[in-house]
Every structure is written in C-alpha cells, then in structure tokens.
Amino acid sequence: MSANIIDQCVAQGVPFARDYGGLLDNRSFGGVLVSRTFYAKGQTGQQLLLGAYSAMNRQIARGKITPFNRHEMLDIVKVDGKARGIIARDLVTGKLERHSAHAVVIASGGYGNVYFLSTNAMGSNATAAWKIHKKGAFFANPCYTQIHPTCIPRSGDYQSKLTLMSESLRNDGRIWVPKNIEDVKAIREGHKKPTDLSEDERDYYLERRYPAFGNLVPRDVASRAAKERCDAGYGVNATGEAVYLDFASAITRYGKEQAKIHGIQNPTDAKIYELGKGIVEAKYGNLFQMYEKIVDENPYETPMMIYPAVHYTMGGIWVDYNLMTTIPGCYAIGEANFSDHGANRLGASALMQGLADGYFVLPYTIGDYLSHEIRTGKIPTDTPEFEEAEKSVKDRIDFFINNKGSHSVDYYHKRLGNIMWNKCGMSRNAEGLKEAAAEIKALREDFYKNVSVPGSADELNSELEKAGRVADFLELGELFAKDALVREESCGGHFREESVEEDGEQKGEAKRNDAEFAFVSAWEFKGEPSDAVLHKEQLEFNEIELKQRSYK
C-alpha cells in the first residue's frame, strides 16, 4: 500500500528527495531503526497535501468537483435513516445552504484543538464529526491522543498554538537535560549556557533508558520521558517545561564524513563544523530557520528546546472496512475516523492513511453503496428533513448572536484546554478523569449562559464560527474523559498511572491489559455526553501475536 502511495505521489509531481543516482532517497524516522521513509525535505506532509490538492484542481477544471471555499458544514440531513445531505453556512454571507447527495463523506480531520493549544491549525475543529455523532455515528476511542515530543515550548499565557518541529529532527538530534539540578538552576537563571556543560554533565535520558532505540523511540514514549524529567525538576527553561534537542554531534559526524568524501586530510575542527553544518542545513534548514524566528536563538550554535504538545487524535468516528459510519451512506476518512492507528500512531502513517483512504479505499467501497442508489434520482431539498435540520442550525446561530454574555469564546476554549491538558493529557488517573468530566460539564453550562458573540449572523463572523466549534468541543471533551476513565489500562497514547509495570526490566513503563481491554470503545450518543452508551468491538489478532513492544 505505501509503495503504491509513493508511486502515485511521484506521478503527480511531488518532489521526493532523490539520491545522486536518481533514485528515491530514504531516511529513518521515529519508532523505526532502519532508513525506510521517503521524504521531501522537512515538509513531506505539506508536499503530499499540495500533491492531493493538485489532483483535486484537475478534477475541478474538468467539472467533476465543485469547490465551496469558505463554507462550513453545520449538520447532516438524514432521510429514512440514510445520509442524504448537509446544511452548510457560507462563511462570507452567513447564508445557510442545503446540499443534497446520495452519500456524504466526512474528511474534516481530528479534534486535537479540544486542548486549545495543539499543533493543529487554528481552524481545525471537530464540528462535522461531532454533528454526525449526534445523528447516529458512533465515536470510537476518543481518549487516544498523540502528544508529539518535538514541539517548541510555550512561552506565555497569550500563546495561541504550538509549533511542531518535524519528527525528522530526532534522526540527528540527541535529547538531553543536565544531570545535576544545580546546572538546571544555573541555566534557568542565565549563569550557564547549555554548551558550557561537558558530556559527563548531561543526561541523554532516552539513550540511557532505551539503549536500543535511543532518540528514535515512539512519540508517546519520548513524550512521557520528557515529562518525567521535567516533573522531576530538570526542565531547562523558565516554565520548567523544556528539554534540549542537540545537533552538535550530528554536525561533527557529518563533517567528518564530508571531509573523507572530499579527500581533506586532518581537517580542523572548524572545517569539520563548517562541512557538517552544511549537511544539517540542507536537511533541516527550513526547520532551523522556523525555530530561530520563534525562539530567537540559533539552533546551530545552541541546542534547541523542545516540549511535547498535542499533535494527532487516533480516535474518531467509528467506521467499517468500507469506511462507512454507523449512519448508512455517511463515510468518514482520514484523521476524522478512528481506523488504522489503534492507540498509537507511528511517524508518517497519518499521511499513509489520509492518502490511502481517499485514493485507494473509498473510491472503490463507495461505489458498492451507490450502486443500490442508481435509480434514486436527485434528492429534493424542500423536504421536512432539510427544513428541520436547517431550523436547528439557524436556532443555534441565533442563540449565540442574541446571548449577550460577558465572556469571549476563547475564554471558554482556554479553560477547556487547561482541564484537558492537566487531567486528560500525557498521564491520566481515575480521580482526575472524574474531576475533568464534572468540570467540563460545569464549564459547558456556564458557556451557554455567559458566552458573548459580537457582530451578526449575516456576515463574515469568526467569533460566531468559533462559538459553534467550542460548543462541540465542550461536549466531546466530556466524552473523552469518560472514555479514558473506562480504559483502565495503559495503551499507546493513553497512559493510566494505575497501570504500570511494577518490576523487572520494564519497571515504570506502560502496562497493557489485553485480557480485559482488547476492544474498540465505540460510543453511541444518547442526549448528553455522560449518557453515551459503550459498544465494544473485540479485536482479533490472527496473523500476529499480540504482545507489548520493548524499546529497551
């Protein structure tokens, strides 16, 4: 499958890196020990997106796709139990539109912004997925979240989003904190620089704890290890939530290699640095520049500071093998659905899923459904079902506009984010999850009483757009906590403090409970998030043995 994807993308003109022989180049990536990942500088995902976008442009030009820019899907319309269309809002004019169809496909991405701060784009939201959930689509494994280890640490309360430094940096960067707490203090107070510390004074904690995988352990393991060091007081910035990602040894290693290639005998340290820096720049130049602009430090000269941040949600709308949800005729693809990744996601596989779902799976499976609809004809939009869906969308918009409250939408979103990060973040426990569910419910009630949305409904109104999205996050967050509470095991991105290995080589590591929890949690909406009903889909492993991986 992944080989097909690369072939497809190359045919579309995605400029994957080539080696000097003209063949595709490979590199290693988080969670693997061999070089087997194809790449386009430090922006593979962006280039694959642009490739998909170009394929769409071609279909638009041929009249096969009609794009509706600046529109938001605000509800799904069901007729006789089948998905038959959507209600959308034109975000420029505010006009509500009815669109009918024989099938509906949701490709609206994940819900990482339930945390307010994440690496997701600001506009990314769960509304489309949540609307279909409320109309009958099961929501699976909401608690499975990926917290990515290589992000730029937050700098203050005004922070609006977190920036991901590409995973590829872990190929060449070594992660460390000072060994001695005195050095941590000196660095925080500005008396010492990280480069002042000798090798003996540094704790390369991933290499120490996981000698086999070292800095390339999976994302959840790397994130928790950073949290463990920072919680113990070894964080290296003012907030105490940062570790170093150091490229000095990579620069030296590449520099020596280049000196050999160019036949330079006994190169000076300066020459090695110059040659090595050139290679690192060619590989990660854009990322280093991005870092320097944000943090105002030169990562070629001083180690980068990183800290984990919410990056991806493995949970999502439950789908069958044909990618259809529990609403007949409604499909969910990409990050919006729950499939493919389980409780954890390895580097590059979101790209694999997004492209495979859209290019290779859905085009074939949706045909089977549509073949039964071949005589259905055009679906009218002047029916009671469309009427009712449009009215409920309009009522909600009017409610927000008329609710002259005292707090902005962001006020609530930030509060929700705080609860999620503190109690449903990198590690979770039963007590915290119960508190989170109660706090989110209370926050939601306060939101409906006191939220303020300026402007009107018939214009471009970003506060109104955000209000609807945050209202949905306030429901999803509660279901998230409920799901995390039910799953009393540690598994991938979901780490329960009550479920850790007690002794032996794996002491302190996540402990799975396959006997009781080898199932997908698919939640059915019943009016309130707290009333959601759990359906368990048992996971069966036929070809491979189910066991925990060791990265030691």
Add this chain to the structure above:
Amino acid sequence: MNLTLKIWRQKGPKDKGSMVDYKVSDISEHMSFLEMMDVLNEQLISEGKEPVAFDHDCREGICGSCSMFINGEAHGPDRGITTCQLHMRMFKDGDTITIEPFRAKAFPVIKDLVVDRSSFDRIQHAGGYISVNTYGNTQDANAIPISKYAADEAMDAATCIGCGACVASCKNASAMLFVGAKVSQYALLPQGRIEAVDRVKNMVAQMDLEGFGNCTNTGACEIECPKGISLENIARMNREYLSANIKD
C-alpha cells in the same frame, strides 16, 4: 511594550473602508504578531466592539492565509516569514504600526484584513497539476530516475505556499513569482514535462484573465517571499511560455 495600531476596517466588499486607530498595552516581545492581534480582539470584544477580521490558520508559516501588509511590507518587517511567524521583538515600545490587507485588483477585500485569493486557485485549476488519475496503478517511482539537482530545484519551487505576498509587494500586482514557481516545479520533473506546453499557456492565460499585472523585474516579490522563491522561476516560466508559443 505599548503600541498604537492603525488598522484598515472595512465592513464588507462594498463598504469604502478606512484606517482606525487602536491602542494595545503590555505586549510581550515573545508574542507572535497574530497573538498581538488576538490580544487586541479580546480587548475589543470586552469593550463590546467588533473584533478585527483577519485570516489565519496554521500559525506556523505553511498555510499562507495570514495576508497582512504591515508598515508597507507584505508579512511585515522581517525576511523569510509569514505574518504568523513575525514576532513582536521586531518592534519597540511606543511604535505605531500600520496594518492593511494585501492590495490587488485580483484580491478583493472581503472584510477588514481578509481578502479573497481564490484567483490563485483558479490559476491552478487551469493547469497546476499533472494529468494522472489517483487510482494507484501508476508506474514504479524509480522507473524514471531524476537527477538530484532537478529534484532539489523542483523542491525549492514547490515550497511556494500561495500566500500572495509577491502580488501584494509588486507595484504591478503581478502574480508571476507564484505562477513561475508552480510552472517550474512541474517543468523541472520528467513526469511534468509531457504537458508542459499546455500547462504554461493555460496558467498564464488564466493569470492575465484574473487581472494580475506584468513583471517588470523589480524583484520586490523575491525579497518579500516568505519561502525564498527565486526570480529564476519567472525566467523559467517566460522561457517555457516563449518556447510553447513558438512550437504552435
């Protein structure tokens, strides 16, 4: 730091619009420019006023939507960045900052600082792709070796995010850096050469139809481009365009 902001306010596409002054205080130098705008908007909402509309999404310099013209420069006074990557440390206490939308006939204002850049989309519909179906039965990607130099050059062109800073910076509101980057990415790769003639003709025709101006080699676009797209791409597009028309 405390700042005075002069911001373009325009209720809708038909409204005339004008500059309005605002004051913000206690701005941290570590804030991004858009976070400073968030602070202003929170302040306006608490005063019962309408916040300033501006486009933004990724806030890490890759979506290309934060189209602000700050103190007379697209994406403000720094190089190699978009507005979301501009940090307040570039300004000092007491500064007055002028903030306008990108101005071009082909980028009409929707509201305040939000402009409609769908003309860029239509240029890409005209030919910004390789005609291959997405069914997965393409040939082995290694069947056609591509020189590392060509692949790297195509990659450099492909980093264009379509933000429109080139248009906003150009005295002629020309889109040739953008179109040049798109034409080059495909023209440099063997799989894109097949339809290179039609592509360049169709994309240039659509560019002209949208009302973008011509290139007079000033080079402002290259300086303001957040992704460092080189003027060579315009030269390459012109060569492609010329040879495409000679072939007719």
